[in-house]
Amino acid sequence: MKEVRIHGRGGQGSVTAAELLAVAAFEDGKFSQAFPFFGVERRGAPVTAFARLSDKKIRLRSQIYEPDYVIVQDATLISAVDVTAGLKPDGIVIVNSEKSAEDVGLDAGIDVRTIDATGIALDIIGRPIVNTTLLGAFAGATGEIGIDSIKQSILARFPGKIGEVNVQAAEKAYKLMTSAKRKPSKKSRPRKNGTAYESHEKIPIGAIGKPGTSEVTRTGDWRVFYPEFDMDQCSRCGKCLESCPDAAIHKRELTGREATEALKRAEELEKAGKIKKAAAKKAHILYELDPMYCKGCGICANECPIQGIKMKLEEK
Amino acid sequence: MQAKYDEQSIDLLASGHKACAGCGPALTIQAILRATGANVFVANATGCMEIISSQYPQSAWKVPWIHSLFENTAAVASGIEVALKALGRSEEGKVVVIAGDGGTVDIGMQAISGMLERGHNVCYICYDNEAYMNTGNQRSGSTPLDASTTTSPFGKRSFGNDRPKKNMPAIAAAHGISYVATSSVGYPRDLTKKVQKGISVSSPAYLQIHAPCNIGWGFDSAKTIEIARLAVETGLWMMYEIVNGELVNVMKVRNQQPVEEYLKLQKRFAHLFKMPGGDAQIKLIQELANNNLKKYTVETQKEAGEIQT
Amino acid sequence: MIDIMEGSHAIALAVKAARPNVVAAYPITPQTHIVEDISQLIADGDLEAEYVKVESEHSAMSVCIGASATGARTYTATTSQGLALMHEVLFNAAGMRLPIVMTVANRALSAPLNIWNDHQDSISERDSGWIQIYVEDNTEASDLTIQAYKIAEDRRIQVPIMVCMDGYTLTHTYEPVELLDQDLVDDFLPPYAPTDYLSVDDPKTFGMFADPNYYTEFRYQNHRALEAAKTVIAEVSREFGEVFGRDHGGLIEEYRCDGAEYVLIAMGSVVGTLKDTVDDLREAGIRAGAIKLRSYRPFPVEDIRSALADVQAVGILDKNISLGYEGALSADVKSTLYRTNNTPEVFSFVAGLGGRDIPKGTFVKMFDWMREDKKISTSEFIDLRTEILEFQEV
Known part of the structure; x- marks a missing residue:
């Protein structure tokens, strides 16, 4: 039996990936099983899905603690989640990243294969949906499942044009991966019992919480795009702040010498024709993005009356 | 000298909550709390906003907050209100309910009716994202006509949801309460103003805020506010107040947009543009919008009189 | 001081003495007299409390939740369907x-539909995490109402509590009741002062959800609190006895169990009839005894084991039935006896359902069967009218 653990973020299709993997293995004549860690996560939050492939009927119902393979759909997860926990000694980790295997931040002893699935998906599918691309990579890297079965399972789930482009993306990743060399890893990773417990604080009587403690969650890790503010054109209307569901835009008003200096600098720039008058007059007011929490939804950019906010692809 | 944060930037729903990117309801709550300030007690029904904000041990709330069950929030709020009264703490803050449309127009209806009828000093705010989104987009009594949801899917014999939205504001108003209002996350300043009015009365108030869900409705996360505005500009979501039983301050729709402009941006209505007979359904929806604009008219736009409490 | 009154009125007076801040209730037979009398006390200005006339029992408990979380002392009453x-x-x-x-x-x-007494309603809520104490008479019901607040509000446990009193048999019965002196009650039961409550000065988050990493621990803590309640119930009962000069026992009350060979366990008002039956049997030379089970949850495992250490046979009266199995109390007592040194014969009786009266003769029959070591089923319905039964044999 081979066990696969998929790490992704809500909305990236991790659960679908596990299901497609199981369907593809079934197409290959194997017994298979796919299931999520049943959570309440919304788009962007870390999620885990599991798949088992076997020649015999699978009875095991527990989560997967010692995977043969790990698929990481989003390289930003590596800093947040112990993605290689329990990985078998000869296990393989497939990471969606444009970086090389050495640079994704995993231990040197692990057999890491990277693939720029986001790039491939944006190129072929037109959207940063990487799950099918990574399935192609999985087939190429592990040889556990035939690429034809992967294609079949994708087409069965997504008929028509959408299925076809997903298949193309998977095929591209497959080809890139089959050429990659296998590096046997040396040691097994320490096993963790389920999810790593975030906190060991004593629990109160009844589930009573402290105000604003959600701020430890870096929801900024979820984003694919981030807003870039053009403060030289900004009229300081504050609509961006009002349109942020995540309280990730803050208004800051400089006072005293700082304000005077900012206004003076802005006046000079305005005279030189470099910034707008409205912006110069309120140069002491700043609208600042809190990158720790911005999920990159893009509402602020959509609502900015002067189109002064541009959504840029996050470099990961 | 140290820079200071603007008061409007004080976020009583803290960052780090787990709502989807571009969440309309989360945006609604940010606006509600800017209007109420910190002196507020929030009773929150089970639903998306509860789940994304209160996973132990992390809370996004910086105001006193309680979640009990799905359908009992109006009763829990009643309990907070009478307790404050009994303990001589009424001045401490206003009691506000935040609940989704399922928790309001469906399962929560009985408790709401009781709370309104008994006259509790509670401002009930429903964020209306038009389906059970917490559980993955199942149809509620507030789902609009022809929206495809997971329990009202389109198919060979279905155009999606076969009933128009339940008129909950009218039901609330029928209780004889002094303030009922609708608003939309597409108009944050209108929303804030109405929340302030709703909490200023010392008797029950009911607000329903249209709050698009980009996942359930199927649109790009950047367009939450744009879609909300289109609902108003097409006449599919009406913005008004019912003060002391009288319809007032209906937001005028000057250049009514065809409903297609709203429908075509959303996956939940995409089938109407592809299915045979879909065009006739779109006409029906257009009629609903036109009827809305006819129904919600007031002779003269005037500021509402003093709200009786 | 002692006065004669209806059971419901005694409860209303006890509630008044406990000085709740918020009462929320929905009328239902046979609870109505209690809430009517409380309403009158409030209308007359004798009780300073907010009374919320809710539209359902669901909302009654929900109002109590909101009010209690805000720091108020709360009260409600209901029965059966409610x-x-x-x-x-x-x-x-x-x-x-x-x-x-x-x-x-x-x-x-x-x-x-049946409006008469049995215990099916509260027994069906036994796993809800509430303390359940069953009372025998109206003085005990009244006294326990005061004790209940002291038990529930004890910071070591913080657990809600049901005072279970038989509908009609107690609520609608006039009998002399020992009254509660308000000054003594005020000394015994200080105002509710929780550590955690909803407040804008210290804005806490109540009712969070807990994922698999935490849920088990919250449940375990809650379970331990229920177990610890055994000690608290007994302590409060003793303390009440010291202050008010009367005591109703701890988790169980043993009646003539010394040297008893045959002991019957029962809950609620029927225990009075049982005690009289035991007296009769003792007079006739039969070594009978009775156990009044007061605290059904938490379940007094140790007390029952020790009370039954030397008996020959134990009978259990259940005014409820877990359909398809047996009476709930019977199942609990049997599991309590597992792996004890002395395992008496166990006789499980189901009786008194839906208001069917239990006269002394019925208890005599139970003791007779125990003495005869009669082979009976694990859910023997006593006084069953077999002549009117018709069912398909399978």
């Missing part, structure tokens, strides 16, 4: 560890 309608709210109140006190005027559950 208690069943509260079901999910009961679990919620217990899990939030809110010390709500509720009188349950025990009544049968529909269908068929």
